[in-house]
Amino acid sequence: MEIEKSLSVITDTARAALERRGAGAGLSARAEADVQAGIPESTRRAYNSDFAAFARWCLEDGRRPLPADAATVTEYVSHLKHTPRPTTGKPYSPSSLDRAIAAIRTVHRAADRPVPETKGARKVVAGYRAELSEAKDDETRKRARPNRVDAAVPAVLRKFLADMDRTTLRGLRDAALLLLGHALAARGSELVSLNADSIKRDPDGKGLVVSVYRKKIKRWTDTKVVYGSNPVTCPVRATEALLAALVRSGRGNGPLFLRIDRHGRVAAQSQRRNAQGVLVTIGSADGRLSAEGASDMIEAVAEGAGEDGRWRSHSLRRGFVTAARAAGHDLVDIGRHGGWADGSKALLGYIEEDDGWDRNPLIGIGL
Known part of the structure; x- marks a missing residue:
C-alpha cells in the first residue's frame, strides 16, 4: 500500500x-x-x-x-x-x-x-x-555545470528566420514567438500565456507595451518593446503582423500563440498516456500553444537552420541577457526589463562568458 x-x-x-x-x-x-x-x-x-x-x-x-x-x-x-x-x-x-x-x-x-x-x-x-x-x-x-540551453542572440535569430515562410500563419507565429520572446526576455510559460489583448501600442508610436505576468517575482509588468533597427528582426513588426493575421482568421481575442499544424490549421486536442499509464488530454481547448510546444518549435527551427546545441524557449531569455550585456546595458536595467528581482544572483548565471579580453576588469583601472 x-x-x-x-x-x-x-x-x-x-x-x-x-x-x-x-x-x-x-x-x-x-x-x-x-x-x-x-x-x-x-x-x-x-x-x-x-x-x-x-x-x-x-x-x-x-x-x-x-x-x-x-x-x-x-x-x-x-x-x-x-x-x-x-x-x-x-x-x-x-x-x-x-x-x-x-x-x-x-x-x-x-x-x-x-x-x-x-x-x-x-x-x-x-x-x-x-x-x-x-x-x-x-x-x-x-557535466559538473548546470545543463544550460544555448543563448539565442540576434545573430542566431537571423539564422533561424532566414528560411522561414512568413506569409503563412504558422510562419508569422514562429517569427513573432522568437522575436517577442527574445525582446521580453520571457520564460516559455510567460510567453505562451500572452493573449492578443496583452499587447498595447504605445500612443506615441515608440513600440509596444506588453502585459506579462512574471512568475518568479509574482508580479505583472508592462514591458516596453521598441522597434528594431532591422525590419526582418523587429519584434514590434513581427508581433503586429501576427496580430493582424489572427484578426483576419477570426481569432483576434484569444491566445497570441496558437498550436498550428503543418496544414496551417489550429491543431486539435489529443490524448496520450502519462508515466502512470493514465490517459490525459494534451493541449488546451482554446488552441493555446504550450511552453513545451514552444520549446519544440524552437528546437525544430534550430535543427532546420543547421545550428548545433541545446535550443529551447529559455534560449530566448538567455540570448536577451547576453546581447543586452554585450551592448553595454546596465545589469539593473536588464534585470528589471526581464522580470528579475533587483540584485538577483540568478541573473549573473545568464551572462555568457566572453574570451576574457573584451570585458577584462583590468582595462582602464590605471595600471
Missing part, C-alpha cells in the same frame, strides 16, 4: 495524508488547491517523475520509499551517479541528483511524513561535482 501511495503524484499523496488525519485536521480542498497553485506546473511534473523513479528503485531494492530513511536516499543518489540514464545512455548530472533529492523531500513534506536527513546524499553530489570539475577533458568538466 505504501508503494502505491509513493507512486502517486504529489497532490494525490498529500490528499491521502490529509484523509488519514481525518476531516477538519488538515487543509481544506480550496486551501490545498491554493498551495498547489504556488508550485509551477513544470516543477510538479519533474518532481512527480523523479519521485516515481525513486519509488520504483526502492521497490526493486526492497526498501521503503515513504517514509524513507537517510541511508535509502544516500544509496539511491549513489545509484544514480553510477547508472546511465535509461533514455539517453548518458550519466546523470549533479544537477539531476540535486533535483532527485529535492523531489524526495518535497513528497515527504506533502504527505506529512518525516523528511529524511540528506547530508550523506548531498556529500555524494558534492564529491561527484568535484570529480567532474577536476577532469582533464572539457566534455566531462561541462
Whole structure:
C-alpha cells in the first residue's frame, strides 16, 4: 500500500495524508488547491517523475520509499551517479541528483511524513561535482555545470528566420514567438500565456507595451518593446503582423500563440498516456500553444537552420541577457526589463562568458 501511495503524484499523496488525519485536521480542498497553485506546473511534473523513479528503485531494492530513511536516499543518489540514464545512455548530472533529492523531500513534506536527513546524499553530489570539475577533458568538466540551453542572440535569430515562410500563419507565429520572446526576455510559460489583448501600442508610436505576468517575482509588468533597427528582426513588426493575421482568421481575442499544424490549421486536442499509464488530454481547448510546444518549435527551427546545441524557449531569455550585456546595458536595467528581482544572483548565471579580453576588469583601472 505504501508503494502505491509513493507512486502517486504529489497532490494525490498529500490528499491521502490529509484523509488519514481525518476531516477538519488538515487543509481544506480550496486551501490545498491554493498551495498547489504556488508550485509551477513544470516543477510538479519533474518532481512527480523523479519521485516515481525513486519509488520504483526502492521497490526493486526492497526498501521503503515513504517514509524513507537517510541511508535509502544516500544509496539511491549513489545509484544514480553510477547508472546511465535509461533514455539517453548518458550519466546523470549533479544537477539531476540535486533535483532527485529535492523531489524526495518535497513528497515527504506533502504527505506529512518525516523528511529524511540528506547530508550523506548531498556529500555524494558534492564529491561527484568535484570529480567532474577536476577532469582533464572539457566534455566531462561541462557535466559538473548546470545543463544550460544555448543563448539565442540576434545573430542566431537571423539564422533561424532566414528560411522561414512568413506569409503563412504558422510562419508569422514562429517569427513573432522568437522575436517577442527574445525582446521580453520571457520564460516559455510567460510567453505562451500572452493573449492578443496583452499587447498595447504605445500612443506615441515608440513600440509596444506588453502585459506579462512574471512568475518568479509574482508580479505583472508592462514591458516596453521598441522597434528594431532591422525590419526582418523587429519584434514590434513581427508581433503586429501576427496580430493582424489572427484578426483576419477570426481569432483576434484569444491566445497570441496558437498550436498550428503543418496544414496551417489550429491543431486539435489529443490524448496520450502519462508515466502512470493514465490517459490525459494534451493541449488546451482554446488552441493555446504550450511552453513545451514552444520549446519544440524552437528546437525544430534550430535543427532546420543547421545550428548545433541545446535550443529551447529559455534560449530566448538567455540570448536577451547576453546581447543586452554585450551592448553595454546596465545589469539593473536588464534585470528589471526581464522580470528579475533587483540584485538577483540568478541573473549573473545568464551572462555568457566572453574570451576574457573584451570585458577584462583590468582595462582602464590605471595600471
